[in-house]
Amino acid sequence: MGKRLRVAYLERCVGCYQCVLACARINERVLSVDRSSVRIRTIGGYEGSFAVIVCRGCTSPPCVPSCPVPGALIARPQKSGGVVVDREICDINKCKEECVEACPIPGAIHIDKDLGKAIVCRQCSICTQFCPTGVLIMEEPKLGF
Amino acid sequence: MTDLDILEIDLTTSEIKRYSNPELFEKWIGGVGVGINLLNKIVPANADPLGPDNALIFSIGLLSTYYPIISKTAVLFRSPLTGDLGESYAGGRLSLAMRFSGLGAIIIKGQSEKSCYITITGDEIQIKKSGPLAYMYTTTIGQILREKIPVGSGRRSSIRIGPASENGVLYGNIIVDSFRHFGRLGAGTVMGAKGLKAIVITGDKDISLDNPPINRKEYLKTYKKIWNEAVNSSTMRKYHVLGTPENILPLNAINALPTKNFQKGKFEFAEEISGEKFVEEYLGRRISCNTCPVGCIHVAILRERYGSDSPADIHSIAVPYDFELLYALGSNLEIGNGIDVLKLIEQTERLGLDAITTGGVLGWLAEAYDKGIITSDDTKGHTIRFGNVQDFLTVIQLIAFRNNEEKDLFWYAGEGIHSLVAKYGGKDFSVLINSNPPAGYSTGPLTVLGHLIGGRHSHLDNAGYALDQKIFRTKLTPQEIIQELVIEEEWRNILNSLVLCLFARKVYPTSTILECFSNLGIEKSLDDLLTIGKEIQIARIQTKLKFGINYRDIFENLSPRFFQMPTAHGITPKNIFYDTYFPIFQNLITSRYSIKI
Numbered sequence: 120m121g122k123r124l125r126v127a128y129l130e131r132c133v134g135c136y137q138c139v140l141a142c143a144r145i146n147e148r149v150l151s152v153d154r155s156s157v158r159i160r161t162i163g164g165y166e167g168s169f170a171v172i173v174c175r176g177c178t179s180p181p182c183v184p185s186c187p188v189p190g191a192l193i194a195r196p197q198k199s200g201g202v203v204v205d206r207e208i209c210d211i212n213k214c215k216e217e218c219v220e221a222c223p224i225p226g227a228i229h230i231d232k233d234l235g236k237a238i239v240c241r242q243c244s245i246c247t248q249f250c251p252t253g254v255l256i257m258e259e260p261k262l263g264f
Numbered sequence: 265m266t267d268l269d270i271l272e273i274d275l276t277t278s279e280i281k282r283y284s285n286p287e288l289f290e291k292w293i294g295g296v297g298v299g300i301n302l303l304n305k306i307v308p309a310n311a312d313p314l315g316p317d318n319a320l321i322f323s324i325g326l327l328s329t330y331y332p333i334i335s336k337t338a339v340l341f342r343s344p345l346t347g348d349l350g351e352s353y354a355g356g357r358l359s360l361a362m363r364f365s366g367l368g369a370i371i372i373k374g375q376s377e378k379s380c381y382i383t384i385t386g387d388e389i390q391i392k393k394s395g396p397l398a399y400m401y402t403t404t405i406g407q408i409l410r411e412k413i414p415v416g417s418g419r420r421s422s423i424r425i426g427p428a429s430e431n432g433v434l435y436g437n438i439i440v441d442s443f444r445h446f447g448r449l450g451a452g453t454v455m456g457a458k459g460l461k462a463i464v465i466t467g468d469k470d471i472s473l474d475n476p477p478i479n480r481k482e483y484l485k486t487y488k489k490i491w492n493e494a495v496n497s498s499t500m501r502k503y504h505v506l507g508t509p510e511n512i513l514p515l516n517a518i519n520a521l522p523t524k525n526f527q528k529g530k531f532e533f534a535e536e537i538s539g540e541k542f543v544e545e546y547l548g549r550r551i552s553c554n555t556c557p558v559g560c561i562h563v564a565i566l567r568e569r570y571g572s573d574s575p576a577d578i579h580s581i582a583v584p585y586d587f588e589l590l591y592a593l594g595s596n597l598e599i600g601n602g603i604d605v606l607k608l609i610e611q612t613e614r615l616g617l618d619a620i621t622t623g624g625v626l627g628w629l630a631e632a633y634d635k636g637i638i639t640s641d642d643t644k645g646h647t648i649r650f651g652n653v654q655d656f657l658t659v660i661q662l663i664a665f666r667n668n669e670e671k672d673l674f675w676y677a678g679e680g681i682h683s684l685v686a687k688y689g690g691k692d693f694s695v696l697i698n699s700n701p702p703a704g705y706s707t708g709p710l711t712v713l714g715h716l717i718g719g720r721h722s723h724l725d726n727a728g729y730a731l732d733q734k735i736f737r738t739k740l741t742p743q744e745i746i747q748e749l750v751i752e753e754e755w756r757n758i759l760n761s762l763v764l765c766l767f768a769r770k771v772y773p774t775s776t777i778l779e780c781f782s783n784l785g786i787e788k789s790l791d792d793l794l795t796i797g798k799e800i801q802i803a804r805i806q807t808k809l810k811f812g813i814n815y816r817d818i819f820e821n822l823s824p825r826f827f828q829m830p831t832a833h834g835i836t837p838k839n840i841f842y843d844t845y846f847p848i849f850q851n852l853i854t855s856r857y858s859i860k861i
Contacts, residue, residue: 133559135552151470251557
């Protein structure tokens with residue numbers, strides 16, 4: 120079946136950005152917050168609460184049919200869900216960022232203006248390996264989305 | 265790696281310059297190394313700490329953001345509290361925001377006629393009028409600035425001062441994001457004197473790991489090794505769980521927890537303000553600084569009643585707590601209730617006051633009031649009693665909003681204990697080293713000695729308190745003691761140039777630091793590091809001498825309280841510092857650094 124990423128224990132998040140930086144460092148070969156597929160937001164600053172912004176790995180991802188560029192965004196073949204961006208094909212000059220609009224989670228798929236490409240989690244699990252408190256886990260889908 | 269620019273902002277002329285100086289960072293790494301060199305170049309010997317000639321120099325290091333827990337930013341300045349070298353460190357997101365802005369150092373010079381704030385958004389830098397933001401609480405302005413500059417969440421940092429600094433209290437701090445501080449020696453007051461209320465930095469530059477090429481495989485390996493050590497080793501466990509307040513009970517057990525203005529080393533209600541009690545009763549959450557997986561920042565939730573009309577007249581506030589705050593505003597004031605300590609912390613946080621110095625000043629005031637040295641005529645009818653939180657809350661408010669025309673007791677309190685002593689007497693119980701109240705470790709003579717000889721007279725300079733523990737097990741001669749403290753301080757100059765959080769110093773042994781440099785293609789040997797640490801120390805001492813600091817006076821003028829207060833080693837022999845340690849220190853400084861003090 121395969122596994123997908125789940126924000127399982129948000130209450131454990133200490134806002135350390137290890138997941139964010141690990142994704143960018145290893146997948147994108149940059150030190151960056153924006154080029155990461157997983158991002159942490161503080162709502163109301165550190166006095167408020169944390170939110171993890173990341174693709175939830177839909178099995179029927181609404182972003183895929185919204186994309187007007189054939190082959191740029193495809194559903195992963197695994198039954199566990201998720202999407203893959205083909206960086207060779209994806210081009211924000213050929214679209215109106217429909218994928219961003221289609222996703223119900225603001226920012227889970229986002230556009231990197233420098234690259235001109237969509238950035239989205241590829242379910243690689245790197246972030247889970249750097250989360251010190253176990254907020255993020257990989258698991259077989261239990262919920263029907 | 266060395267593509268770190270320097271940003272220089274003159275608030276008198278509004279001139280903004282951005283330039284690079286890779287040699288400076290290559291040689292001095294960053295942090296205190298870069299900062300001390302810039303300070304020496306920019307701030308003249310006769311600079312008024314509150315005048316336009318003083319500067320605030322914020323700096324990060326070559327490895328900042330590349331590796332875990334290299335998360336701090338240094339600020340150097342001339343201290344308005346002591347007239348000496350001012351040096352302070354803070355975490356939060358500032359170093360990450362500077363790195364993603366491509367800035368290794370930010371220099372603030374001059375003086376704005378009207379209150380202003382600075383925004384650095386990528387390459388766009390603006391100086392803006394504060395208007396109603398002036399005199400605003402640090403907490404309120406933090407919220408407003410986040411709304412005002414909504415871009416760059418996650419790579420944005422805001423630093424600001426509170427009304428205490430704007431009113432010229434000499435120990436105002438700078439709040440970094442939420443809950444972190446450039447706490448000591450009045451960095452906030454310098455910022456206030458410059459008319460600068462806040463700086464918001466938003467980084468917009470990604471840093472490629474391919475260009476220039478690095479040894480990526482080894483880099484990732486070293487990163488993971490450090491991460492593992494930080495998260496899984498016993499070394500860091502205390503910071504995950506109880507945080508620094510873990511120290512309260514062990515120090516109390518060995519008679520080393522400063523209590524009642526250092527009159528005692530044991531606090532009857534230590535358990536009530538212990539790390540254990542706070543985790544159980546008050547802890548609301550833990551958070552981390554950028555790039556740090558440890559999460560040592562402990563934040564309590566303080567529920568406060570604001571009225572009596574309804575039982576629901578309650579609001580709650582997030583309040584950070586650490587060991588030093590619990591000592592300074594807890595045991596040292598005989599406040600034996602966690603909620604009361606949190607109220608005092610929250611008030612210093614909101615008004616932008618250094619908590620350690622505030623605790624020291626309040627301790628002196630309470631003892632002076634107790635002894636009748638100051639009377640209700642001086643206090644305008646207010647009582648200042650140990651153990652009474654309401655008294656202290658009132659006094660903190662009066663200090664922060666002191667009357668600069670009248671120059672009453674609270675005005676002098678805002679100038680520091682040495683000014684109170686000059687006006688009212690009471691030197692016998694003034695707990696000061698070079699006009700600065702010390703950290704909360706009455707572990708024995710060596711913590712005092714460490715403060716005395718340290719570049720910024722801080723327990724963090726050389727960890728004298730740790731040497732106090734060591735001499736329980738290993739006998740050391742006075743020469744060996746001084747030698748150990750001096751060598752430790754030189755090494756810490758490296759850590760403070762990186763700028764590594766000192767809590768993680770054991771996670772970064774020498775071999776790991778060398779590996780970190782090598783992975784990024786920066787060649788440094790152990791000898792290089794040791795030389796830099798020594799040269800930074802020479803520069804720090806020369807800066808102190810340039811500002812007119814006299815070590816002999818600092819040793820000689822120690823308050824008698826240091827020879828009366830109980831410690832883990834009992835009572836410290838009278839004059840041991842001046843008679844025994846000073847000549848050895850003086851000789852070592854001459855032989856090691858070729859400097860006469």
